[in-house]
Amino acid sequence: MSNPSSKPRWQSLDSDLARISRVEYANAHVARPMLAPGIAFAFIALAGLTAAVVFGRADGGLIVVAAAGFGAYMAINIGANDVANNMGPAVGANALTMTGAIVIAAIAESAGALLAGGDVVSTISKGIIDPASVHDSTVFIWAMMAALISSAMWVNLATWVGAPVSTTHSVVGGVMGAGIAAAGLSAVSWTTMSAIAASWIISPVLGGIIAAGFLALINAKIQYQDDKIAAARRWVPILVAVMAGAFTTYLAVKGLNKLVKVELEVALLFGLATGFLTWLVTVPWVHRRSEGLENRTKSLKTLFGLPLIISATFLSFAHGANDVANAVGPLAAIVHTAQFGDFAAQVAIPTWVMVIGALGISFGLFLFGPKLIRMVGSQITKLNPMRAFCVALSAAITVILASWLGLPVSSTHIAVGAVFGVGFxxxxxxxxxxxxANHQRLPERRQAQEEKKRRKLVRRSHFMTIVAAWIITVPATAVLSAAIFWTLTAFL
Incomplete structure (x- = not known):
């Protein structure tokens, strides 16, 4: 016969186990937000350890170790912030899942950096600071260290706020501020800075206008036609051919500098040839893909999904090839100066430095990228595959036009400006x-139309936050860099 007194003991044990389970669940819930920062810190420490192994006990080794850590920190922030501009529209249009976008972007960005990234980089960010104005190599190292730290901190803050900003502009501001602190206002090339400031307006406006123009074309020639499928069979191959030609030219001009030097005119000829071949291939593909589709706008989205994924991949590859070198420029400058005791306008990028940049972007994208991807893809304005396709196509064409006109532009500003252009x-x-429309409606319908009219298709709060972040990026990083430079030189 069972002992009646055992029942309360079992109930007490069950209660204790339930409390332990709740405690374990609470601990897991609290620890989860710390996982991503913990992995990021581990990668930063590994980058510093790599630098220590490479340099050993050579003079300046400790400085290089610290710079490698901050370079890894910068690369992580690039992955968290900058890559969202390429993958955000595809995710917002549901052409890619978040996981798929992160995997594709990580592979494409790393491949672009390691295979086609620049083998030399401007240590003074495209001529902003005159190297002759900095006479001491130690001062130059601290200036580059301040630029690296300030730009990384600013991009980190922008990611936390939810504002996609230009990594290149952050580095530019950091270098300018440190240069002014080290050598005075006369060290800055104000002509170059004026051109960069002009790009704050040129980049997003050009991107927005071109994206809006392509969306208007799609609406007029496909979406609002009586036979949408027949119109799509005629126009989608043309649009995909334009995309292929534009990205061929884009990659030749901006993404393959390390592999081969191509003039813009030659790149345009390659683009035309690629576009024609793509049109020949796409015509039968669109016909097969469109068979059995209903004559409605929703059916058209299936024809733009694959081209959108391909374009996002190309954008990520070109970004890795072009922008990673800019981001690790200060680190490469510090390594060169510490190793050879002098500094120059351009230096070679060591392989291990480029690996830190490429892997850091991947880690940043995996750990912190989804926030900005959602922001660009769905929180500014609603995107579908056709609108997102216009954004990606605008990014490539705008860079080509800017290169032809000799204008300094930001890929971040172009992509986000294109999203704004589509929304507006x-x-x-x-x-x-x-x-x-016919104004003779029932009162209920008139009221519904007025309510719809008050709803904006572009969220103004995000618009103002992003524009404000763009405007203050260079001044903010310059002030922060100058303060960090004075601190470093005062206490070290």
Whole structure:
């Protein structure tokens, strides 16, 4: 016969086990947010250890170890912030899952950096600071260290706030501030800085106009046609051919400098040839893909999904090839100066430095990238595959136009400006359609239309936050860099 007194003991044990389970669940819930920073710190420490192994006990070894750690920190922030501009539209349009976008971007960014990244980099960010104005190599090292730290901190802050900013502009501001602190205002090339400041307006406006223009073309030639499928069979191959030609030219001009030097005119010829071949291939593909589709706008989205994924991959490859070198420029400058005791306008990028940049971007993307990907892809304005396709195509064409005109532009500003352009075009187009509609509606329908009219298709709070972050990026990083430089030189 069972002992009645055992029942309360079992109930007490069950209660204790339940409490232990709740404690373990609470600990796991609290520890989860610390996992990503912990992995990031481990990678930063590994980068410093790599530098220590490479340099050993050579003079300046400790400085290089610290710089490698901050370089890894910078690369992580690039992955968290900058890559969202390439993959955000594809995720927002549901052409890619978040996991798929992160995997593709990590592979493409790393491949671009390691295979096609520049073998030399401007240590003074495209001529902002005159090297002759800095006479002491130690001062130069501290200036580059301040630029590296300040730009990384600013991009980290922007990611936390939820604002995609230009990594290149952050480095530019950091170098300018440290240069002024080290050698005075006369050390800065204000002509170059004026051109960079002009790009704050040129980049997003050009990107927005071109993206809106392509969306207007798609609406007029495909979406609003009576037979949408027939129109798509005629126009989608042309649009995909334009995309292929634009990305061929884009990669030749901006992404393959290490492998081969190509003039813009030659790149355009390659682009035309690639576009024609793509059109020949795409025509039968679109016909097969469109068989059995219903004559409605939703059916058209399936025709733009694959081209959108391909374009996002190319954008990530070109970004890795072009922007990673800019990001690790200060680190490469510190390594060169510590190793050879002098400094120059351009230095070679050691392989291990480029590996830190490439892997750091991948880690940053995996650990912190989803926040900005969601911001660019869905929180600024609603995107579908057609609108996202216009954003990606605009990014490539705008860079080509800027290279032809000799204008310094930011890929971040272009991509986000294109998203804004698509959203504002939708607002303008919706307002135009409302005005042209029949005004003789029932009171309930009029009220619904007024409510719809008050709803904006571009979230103004995100628009103002991002624009404000763009405007203050260079001044903020310059001030922060100058303060860090004075601190380093005062206490070290």
């Amino acid at each position: 075009y939708r607002e303008w187009h919706a307002e135009r359609r409302r005005k042209n």
